[in-house]
Amino acid sequence: MWLTRPFRERSTQLFLGVLLAALAIVTFLNLALPADNPLHVSTYTVTLLGKYLSYALLAVAVDLVWGYLGILSLGHGAFFALGGYAMGMYLMRQIGDRGTYGDPVLPDFMVFLDWDSLPWYWLGFDMPWFAFLMVMLAPGLLALVFGFLAFRSRVTGVYLSIITQAMTFALMLAFFRNEMGFGGNNGLTDFRELLNFDLRSDATRLGLFIATGIALALGYVICRAIVASKLGRVSVATRDAEARTRFLGYRVERFQLFVFVVSAMLAGVAGALYVPQVGIINPSEFSPIFSIEIVLWVALGGRGTLYGAVIGAILVNYAKTVFTGAMPDAWLFALGGLFVLVTVFLPKGIAGLLAYRFKRDRQASRSHDSPKEAAA
């Protein structure tokens, strides 16, 4: 079966092994060791790692479209944020009458705006299954409509990048408006519990971390499966020579649309896992800069390898945590410098370095495949 095929690949086995081992070790260090042990991992760190893992899933989603379809999306932050908002709306409804104003149905900001009933698009978000469905459907639907229009009229390359950027910019402006009913500038926050688990308790935080890790593993396997399938071959062909693939008789836009929508849904899931760990979702997640940053994670890790995206996301965000804590002014210099250095000197990213170092001898046999896949 196509979904189980990735488990037979060595690279996937290695990736899953490392990921699951990391999850197990962190869980052990957090639970079994007393807090004063130097090896103890605090719950704060666990949540931080959980945030990195949700970013890693987002990076995998971006790598799927950029690395294997050749579409540089500068709007994946929008899908991420939409998933996050869907989750945030569910969490808001869970607060119930414990908000500042004590309204049993309306979230605080709506009471503040003098609204007397929920807008229609908030209906149903008190049911977890519906909210979790919307986590995938909302970004998927946006990607479907946007992708359908764009791919049908063969908007590609730089043009597509620019209009995806315009899309997320427009959404950011829209979500900043109070009238939209998503909390405006402040976004959604002050969450209490998820599926009756208290979000502030250590156990829930650890659980969310593990859940994010598992979601990343699943997302990775799904992407690998897509990439290794015939569909994946066609999308790689599209990336390398779109016109030629079309002349060979493939309906290129359908492949593009499918992969784009899957990627958007994965990004939505990443957003939904990110929100309960961070505790807030606001329109800044829609900002074009965030979307470009995601692309940098992928570029640094190595485009078109999937695991490279994970490495890049974790490395850059770890560096960001360290820098913004120690030298906040230097962070943008470092980030900007990274953009320049990676694109000019490290076009294949860290994964490319690894491949060059360890797999030099195996490169020749993969010349028909993408050169970047040699790493896999």
Add this chain to the structure above:
Amino acid sequence: MRMIRSFVPGLLLLCLLFGLVPVVQAQEDEAAGQALLEALAVSSYEAKSEAIESIITSGDERSRRWLEELLGGKLQRHKETGRFVIVLENRGRNWPVIDALSFEDAGEMSRRDLDRIGINNALRGQLQSALAVLDLYTDDVDDRRDAARELLGSVDAAMVEPLRELVGSEDDAEVRRLLEQGLAIHRLNEGDIDAIAELEGSLNSRVRAALNSATRSDNPLVADAASAALLDIEQKLRINSGLETLYFGLSLGSVLVLAAIGLAITFGVMGVINMAHGELIMLGAYTTWGMQQMLPGQPGLALVLAIPAGFVVSALAGIAIERGVIQFLKGRPLETLLATFGVSLILQQLVRTVISPLNRTVVSPEWMSGSLMINEGLSLTLNRLFVLGFALVVFACLMLVMRRTRLGLEVRAVTQNRAMARAMGIRATRVDIMTFALGSGVAGLAGVALSQLTNVGPNLGQNYIIDSFMVVVFGGVGNLWGTLVAGLSLGVINQVLEPWVGAVLAKIVVLVFIILFIQKRPRGLFPQKGRAAEG
């Protein structure tokens, strides 16, 4: 006291016309002044009104100051001594005062010892029109116009005769027209139907108020004529506000064109995605600020010098970006996009660290502030007019460079067929550098212009980068005319939408419109045809 200079003949005339006081002696008599003011210190407003009248007709040189201070509530009387003073500043417990008769410093007085000479709305109106009438005799045309405008709607029976005389002796047509309108309003209030004809077409709000009250007149003929005239005026006002929207739209559009035109060269002609374009604009704006710091007190000169300086600074920065980053990424547009985005982050942070994360103020020179009055309902702010003109000039120059110079020819040759151009002896690398410098320099010019309209801060460029790309893509890549048309029309569309849906939603609507438009016409408004389109 510029009033008093030209006063004596005017006042004499005025007093004769009012015909109330037979003899006027402009004497500096303390007692006479004290008596005039004493008459004000009564509780009855009617008595005060008469006292004001007699001050006006006294011909005393100080009367103007008295009336002004009375209007401002600054003319006060000491409770015990009965001495009149003018309060200079009414803050705190003790107020600095000057003597109302000699205007000499009188030290400080406790506010408890002072009695303000109160006025009501009727008196305020009387004072204002009295002051306006006094102003009608000054030599300065602008002052006379202001005074005549002030008089509209407050002409009363006593003023009719002197004003008629004034109309006859007035040289300035504008003042004459305003005075006639003022008289017409008075006649209209008396029920004269012919007065409406004189008021037709005026956009002044007081004329409209007068016509409005005339529509409720007892005489149905007058009421009908007034409402007809009012409808006509409202029609004119609508056209005016339409023109105003168009002006603001063109102004916003000119900003977009300026921001995008450099990009139209680097992205449109060369095919290089420069995400640091916004920061090159920012550098131009900061150059203007720097120039003003170097030439304090001469904002105009600094601004003029900033035009070439901004061009050079941004062009040099552009060359550095081209040599340092972009030349290594030829033919990889997506990587170029990412690398130049990195450059933009570095430039932003550089400005934050070196200069300041806060906005800097760039002063507008005097000849750029103020506005150009087209008519009473429509005035165009001068700084926006200058930016609009500047954008058109920059556009024309760029057009000339691209169409008529050796460089333009070489640029077009290199973009159409690089290998062939090189075979013909064109140094392609040099052309790349020159083109990029040109596009970047134009970004710097945009920054100089923008510094006159918005805040100069590290985020200045970021706010324009997405808009600029939209304009270039909307207009058609590689087409300068397309950029001009796209920028101006997007600006106008934005302004037309704004009153309906608000500024933010208007922007969203425009973005969505462009996204949909690109689906329909992926190559923009004016797609390239022929050889150039193949690349």
